[in-house]
Structure formats: C-alpha cells, structure tokens
Amino acid sequence: MTNTYKLLTPGPLTTTDTVKQEMMVDRCTWDDDYKAVTQKIRRQLLELAQVSEDDYTAVLMQGSGTFGVESVFSSVIGDQDKVLICSNGAYGERMTQICDHAKIPYLHYAQTYDKVPDASHIAKLLAEDPSITHVAMVHSETTSGILNDIESVGRVVRQAGRTFIVDAMSSFGGVDIPVASWGIDFLISSANKCIQGVPGFSFIICRRDKLLASEGKARSLSLDLLDQWRGMEKDGKWRFTSPTHVVLAFSKALDELAQEGGIAARNHRYVQNNQMLIEKMERMGFSTYIDKVHQGPIITTFFYPDGVSFQFQEFYAYIKENGYAIYPGKLTKMDTFRIGNIGEIYPEDIEKLTSIIANFIEKKKENVA
Ligand SMILES: *Cc1c(COP(=O)(O)O)cnc(C)c1O
Secondary structure, eight states: OOOOOEEOSSSSOOOOHHHHHGGGSOOOTTSHHHHHHHHHHHHHHHHHTTOOTTTEEEEEEESOHHHHHHHHHHHHSOTTOOEEEEESSHHHHHHHHHHHHHTOOEEEEEOOTTSOOOHHHHHHHHHHOTTOOEEEEESEETTTTEEOOHHHHHHHHHHTTOEEEEEOTTTBTTBOOOTTTTTOSEEEEETTSTTOOOSSEEEEEEEHHHHHTTTTOOOOSTTOHHHHHHHHHHHSOOSSOOOHHHHHHHHHHHHHHHHHTHHHHHHHHHHHHHHHHHHHHHHTTOEESSOTTTBOSSEEEEEOOTTOOOOHHHHHHHHHHTTEEOEEOOOSSSOEEEEEOOSSOOHHHHHHHHHHHHHHHHHHHHHHO
C-alpha cells in the first residue's frame, strides 16, 4: 500500500505516517483509557486557543466541519434571536443555508469574494438593528483563500454586546487566534485541517457562560451542543458512537503540532510554502485572485496564464500523475483553480509541484507552436 500522490487541498490533507498509524488499534468508547484521550484533546485545544478553562470549554462533535457550524447555529441562536452573517465566499453563504433549514432568523451582509467584510459597516448594522444578537463570520474563506479580519470585527461585536461566532475551520492551528482577547465566543474547526488529523469530527471552543445560556434552544438532538458538552464534561464520554480511530489520530496530530513548535512554527512553515508557491507561479505567468494584503497562508486561487489554453481536468491529471492533487476553483464567474499548501507539505514539495507545472506549460506552448 503506497501513497500515490500528496494532497494540496485544504483538508482532508496530507497527514504524517505516524498519525495514520494511530488508527491501527480499535478502542472501546466507554473505557477510561479512551475517555482520557478525549479529555486530553479538549485541554490541548483550549491551550491552542489561548483561553482558560474557567472561561472556555471545548466540545467535540461527530461529523465534518459543517456539522460543527450547524451544531452551533442550531443550538445557541434561539427563535427569538437573530444572527448577522458576514460572508465573502461559499462557506459564509453556507451559514445562511443552515439558517434557512433550521428557520433561524438572520440578516445577510454579503461582501464580494475578493474583499473582507468591513468592521465599521458591521458596527453600523448592529447599531441600526438592536434585534441582532449574534454575529457570524468565516476566518479563512477557503473559497478564495482570503484571510478575514476577525480581530477588528470581534472588537465591534464585543463593543455592541453581541455574541461572536467564528468559522475558523481552515485556519485554526495554522494561524494564531487568541480566542479570548479577540472576543470570540464560539470558534468552530475540524480534525482534518491545520491540526493535520483525518476527517471525522469537528470541535467547538465555547465561552462557558454563553454555552450554558443556550439551555433549551437546541433544535436538533444529535447536534445539541450543550447536551454533547454535558456528557463530555463529566468524564470524556461522547453521547453517541464517536469516531474512535479519528480521535486517536487527532490526539497524535496535536502532539506532533506541539513537537513542531506549536502554531507559531506551523504558521511559519505554511507562510513559507505559500509565499514560495505564489512567487514561482507568478514567474510562470499565473496571477492570484486575492491581493497580497489579504491573501491567507492556507490556499491560493490562481487565474490561468495568458497565451496558453487548457482545461482544468487535463492540468489536474498531469499533476496527479506526477505526485500531487490540486483543487478546482470555486468562483462561479471566473475560470480559476486552487492550490492548498497546508498539511505535511514542505518547500521541497512546492519546488516539485511548480516544476511539474512548468513542464506542463512548456508542453502546451509546444503544442501551440
Ligand atoms: C472545510 C471548511 C468547512 C467545513 O466543510 P466540510 O466539508 O463540512 O468539512 C467549513 N468552513 C470552511 C471555511 C472550510 O474550509
């Protein structure tokens, strides 16, 4: 069994062999040794979020990242509440779909995909509408790769006395997020992104008082955040069957993040990968959709270069044959593709990938000539 290609996608991503090996044992969900793993993970997550156990608590939730977002929305925003959703991509828009399904009242501030939602505009919307109780936003919008300014937004949300929900799915662990000092009340991320685990559960860092205040609001049984927390807080037992192998892999991934030097070191590696990628791609004639100021270190959206014409499928297949999987674009109106640089990826991978792309472009130019 060999790994035939590495993933340059925003998660699931390329994990270490040692993380994968953790999944070779079967664990009993109610045994103390397994429950202790869950508790260890919950403590480590609070450390990464730079919050104290007195003020914050971590909840793990079965399912992919969207399940975590849906759990928070459907559990903490009541029928009498209203959430302001600030979007600039597909994941922000997904929050409005969650609200439509669960009949959660919301106001949608839709920013264009290449711009960040503006904190002063959000302050104005909050001042105009006192019925808004919550504000929700994505940190790293994986649709484009833009990194939103949740610090500034957190400040205005706190000043206005509202609750701040952040989808930090593709940034937590890879970008420093001081959760308490940025005024974040609920932060959602998942096992298979920057912490470099495998897919199977999401996690939520919650302000304790706000979580407890959500009593009676949950619309779903399986996604009930407070109920999930109650069981877990007691002794680490998940309410329903937990993804045991995924949990073990995640525990190992957290230890490996610490060994690498924590978030600062991982961020440094991701930034280095990202800058090197963009520099080399620009030299070949590709340009980025997001400007340098707002481009995040996780994933990059590229336009195809002028003067060469090819289909994504052909481009993808050639790169895959040579050892890497990239991502299609997610912009509806423009022809783009995306390359992620998170996971077990190093400068030598970026070096290899960009020379594969250079070869492809050469071949295309020869065909034209
Ligand atoms: C990955 C991701 C999600 C969750 O997507 P799933 O497919 O449910 O894992 C949500 N928001 C953002 C910004 C993401 O990158």
